[in-house]
Amino acid sequence: MKFKALTAIAALMVAAPALTFADPDDDTLVIEGQEMVTKTDLPAHMEDANMDMIMSGWHFRSDETQALQMDDFDNPGMIFVDQALDNWESVEGSAGKSCASCHEGPESLAGVRATYPKWNEDAGEVRTIAMQVNSCRTENMGAEPYKYDSTQMAAMEALITLQSRGMPVDVAIDGPAAETWEKGQEIYYTRYGQLELSCASCHEENYGNMIRADHLSQGQINGFPTYRLKNAKLNTVHGRFKGCVRDTRAETFSPGSPEFVALELYVASRGNGLSVEGPSVRN
Amino acid sequence: MADGVRPRVKAPRSAEAGEVVTIKTLISHKMESGQRKNKDGSVIPRSIINRFTCEFNGTSVLDVKMEPAISTNPYFEFEATIPEAGDMKFTWYDDDGSVYEDTKTIKVG
Amino acid sequence: MDFTRRDTLALGAGAVALTVLPFRVNAAGEDAIAEFTGGADVAEGGVNLDAPEIAENGNTVPISVSAEGASAIMVLAMGNPTPGVATFNFGELAGSQFASTRIRLAGTQDVVAIAKLADGSFAKATKNVKVTIGGCGG
Numbered sequence: 001m002k003f004k005a006l007t008a009i010a011a012l013m014v015a016a017p018a019l020t021f022a023d024p025d026d027d028t029l030v031i032e033g034q035e036m037v038t039k040t041d042l043p044a045h046m047e048d049a050n051m052d053m054i055m056s057g058w059h060f061r062s063d064e065t066q067a068l069q070m071d072d073f074d075n076p077g078m079i080f081v082d083q084a085l086d087n088w089e090s091v092e093g094s095a096g097k098s099c100a101s102c103h104e105g106p107e108s109l110a111g112v113r114a115t116y117p118k119w120n121e122d123a124g125e126v127r128t129i130a131m132q133v134n135s136c137r138t139e140n141m142g143a144e145p146y147k148y149d150s151t152q153m154a155a156m157e158a159l160i161t162l163q164s165r166g167m168p169v170d171v172a173i174d175g176p177a178a179e180t181w182e183k184g185q186e187i188y189y190t191r192y193g194q195l196e197l198s199c200a201s202c203h204e205e206n207y208g209n210m211i212r213a214d215h216l217s218q219g220q221i222n223g224f225p226t227y228r229l230k231n232a233k234l235n236t237v238h239g240r241f242k243g244c245v246r247d248t249r250a251e252t253f254s255p256g257s258p259e260f261v262a263l264e265l266y267v268a269s270r271g272n273g274l275s276v277e278g279p280s281v282r283n
Numbered sequence: 284m285a286d287g288v289r290p291r292v293k294a295p296r297s298a299e300a301g302e303v304v305t306i307k308t309l310i311s312h313k314m315e316s317g318q319r320k321n322k323d324g325s326v327i328p329r330s331i332i333n334r335f336t337c338e339f340n341g342t343s344v345l346d347v348k349m350e351p352a353i354s355t356n357p358y359f360e361f362e363a364t365i366p367e368a369g370d371m372k373f374t375w376y377d378d379d380g381s382v383y384e385d386t387k388t389i390k391v392g
Numbered sequence: 393m394d395f396t397r398r399d400t401l402a403l404g405a406g407a408v409a410l411t412v413l414p415f416r417v418n419a420a421g422e423d424a425i426a427e428f429t430g431g432a433d434v435a436e437g438g439v440n441l442d443a444p445e446i447a448e449n450g451n452t453v454p455i456s457v458s459a460e461g462a463s464a465i466m467v468l469a470m471g472n473p474t475p476g477v478a479t480f481n482f483g484e485l486a487g488s489q490f491a492s493t494r495i496r497l498a499g500t501q502d503v504v505a506i507a508k509l510a511d512g513s514f515a516k517a518t519k520n521v522k523v524t525i526g527g528c529g530g
Contacts, residue, residue: 062448073293076356079311082289213524229452232355283448303487316496318473343483345491350476352469354452354494361480362487 023208024059024217029277032072034166036275043272045173049204056274057217057226060207061283065229068281077158077227077279080151080234084159087152093143102140106159113157113164113276117265119176126180128261129157130236148256149242154225154234161225161278169222169276171268184266187259193250199267202244214283219244221264222271223280234279237264288312290385292373297390298365306337306344307360310375310383316351332357332383334376339389340369365389421468421475421504428466428479428506429514438515439465439507447497450523456492459507459515465489471501497523 029036038056042049058066068074088099088106103109113129120127123135130153134145146153173181191198202211203219210216225234238255241263245252253259293307310332317329331351337344344363363371368391375383425434439459447453457465457480467477480491489507497503500522507515 062444062446064444064454065448073291073307073309076309076358079289079291079309079356082291083287083311229449232451339485342485344485345483346481347491348479350478351474352472352477352496354496358494360492362490364485364487366485
């Protein structure tokens with residue numbers, strides 16, 4: 001078993017020199033004059049991980065893709081922020097309210113993205129931003145929830161995320177969130193699918209290597225939602241998880257499922273200390 | 284496609300007379316190429332923006348003929364000479380007959 | 393589980409072979425050039441074409457073109473099923489004969505820019521862009 005799994009990963013890897021990419025680069029990410037922390041020390045809970053540093057996925061992309069994220073005008077993800085701003089102000093639902101009725105400007109949500117997913121005492125659960133937005137829509141506005149990984153939700157997340165840009169990711173993993181976090185950790189290290197690969201097989205043990213023509217990153221989520229060149233839209237964290245699990249040829253969990261919420265909390269905590277940089281641009 | 288199409292334009296608010304300025308434009312649009320197929324195998328019909336123009340006080344800066352190979356959410360960067368104060372008008376023409384417009388006023392001095 | 397050694401090797405081979413997808417040039421590109429130039433001679437040089445050597449994703453490839461004094465620059469992706477990309481017509485108030493955009497490339501191929509220069513002659517630049525495909529990560 002073990003042997004076969006090792007063969008699978010070895011077979012997927014291509015030596016980096018085949019293309020001009022090599023190790024993650026040493027460039028500095030400055031967005032609109034603000035310098036981002038894209039490499040930093042491992043958070044305490046990752047002491048045993050086989051890594052020296054945590055790094056943003058931005059370092060693993062080509063110069064052209066990197067450049068798209070350095071200027072808000074060049075970043076196509078920003079169009080969706082504009083769209084979300086329209087939604088922020090539009091009244092929907094039976095209570096006759098918009099987000100703005102209660103929250104005023106989106107800047108009132110500064111800092112939110114850095115600390116989510118987060119334990120919600122009243123609901124007795126760990127909530128992602130998407131869950132919180134839908135709770136506001138259904139309970140506070142009497143409106144229909146957005147589909148969990150819809151374009152509208154991704155856009156609203158981008159608008160909320162932008163308010164925390166440059167702040168260090170700082171999700172709590174102790175107290176009432178601990179149980180969910182541990183569940184997420186377990187999922188992260190479980191080998192799934194025909195290829196028997198865990199998230200860690202690729203993003204912890206092999207980041208920096210090429211997998212087919214893709215330069216493997218640490219699979220961080222500090223840049224979400226991400227505008228991907230591949231599908232030319234904003235992609236949510238759970239959308240990306242789904243794609244990654246599918247690649248191991250396993251049945252995947254669905255966006256918004258308790259498994260993916262737990263995994264999101266865990267993966268977010270692996271980026272504690274990196275700057276919130278969404279909406280980012282990836283290939 | 285007329286729904287949710289949104290132009291963004293970056294142009295300076297002011298310039299010196301005769302100055303050359305950089306303009307950037309982006310518009311949200313699928314740019315459906317007409318070459319992709321649905322899951323059932325039928326071709327998704329072409330629906331693109333086929334022309335983009337930029338004029339300053341009625342004089343042409345740039346006129347682009349666009350084909351399906353332009354990426355989703357079309358982006359352009361180019362330069363314009365600003366001879367005097369006035370309005371820069373941006374127009375995108377959709378296959379379906381829709382026209383999207385944006386105008387930026389540029390001061391001189 | 394029934395993961396076989398053959399699957400593994402197939403994956404391995406795919407990893408190398410799928411790195412670039414070469415496409416054949418099609419005649420439509422030559423036709424488009426003939427239409428633009430009216431069959432006139434096309435000189436190499438006199439127009440700049442900037443494009444990445446390797447594109448991370450063929451869906452969004454940044455390119456820019458410039459040709460001093462040109463009235464128009466046509467861009468073609470010679471390996472796309474329909475090679476036309478864009479034709480930039482520079483007006484009286486163009487600050488330079490430069491433009492930048494993002495294009496789709498169906499695979500590794502030549503991108504060509506043809507400029508109609510101020511004296512009515514034509515100039516051409518060609519750049520080969522390798523298009524990689526990300527095998528993983530959804």
